Amino acid sequence: MRDAAIEAFAAQGFDVSLRAIAARAGVTAGLVRHHFGSKEALRAECDATVLERYRRMKEDSLEASPQQVFNHLPSSREGGVLILYILRSVRDGAQAGTQFTEQLIEEALNLLDRSVQRGLIVPSRNEPARARFLVLQSLGALVLHFALNPPQDPEDFATVMQEYYAQVALPTLELFSEGLFTDPAYLNEYLAAGTADVPPAGSAGTAESR
Known part of the structure; x- marks a missing residue:
């Protein structure tokens, strides 16, 4: 029933x-009703x-080779279910x-910490801020993608995953692997201005984070 x-x-x-x-x-x-109450x-x-399945999928991808990841992920039915569920949760806007x-x-921060420890990604000067930024950027892109490209059949979870993957995989991997700027001038100027020690981000639903 839960699934x-x-x-x-x-x-x-x-x-x-x-x-x-x-x-x-x-x-x-x-x-x-009898089983769940409400x-x-x-x-x-x-x-x-x-959340548990999303965490497990991310952790499994860390343990797998790039070839194994790309052999499975593009046509993953479970991946399609997860991204649509996450989309609905974000668009819902309620307390839940x-x-x-x-x-x-929180899950992203844990995953980033593990990835840094394993030498898979570079450390950040502010790991919580990076985790929040990456999640909010990803969720924003997810909402806009499906607003502009609503799935013809939301029940066809594998196709939903394939079409979303086709749009985001290359630019995401390029940006994460190769970066964007050709030199660190903007970052250096920002750090030199003494504004790097920002206060902790507010919760996703507060004015601080908007």
């Missing part, structure tokens, strides 16, 4: 009815599961969506 709910939320949004979720799972709506409790469990975003940032 059916995750897919229903991903494909149709959080307004989808318990009856529709139950039909997808092949059970009655009463059984869904739709809010069901969503909370789905959020936790999606805000909390979900903050949890994504």
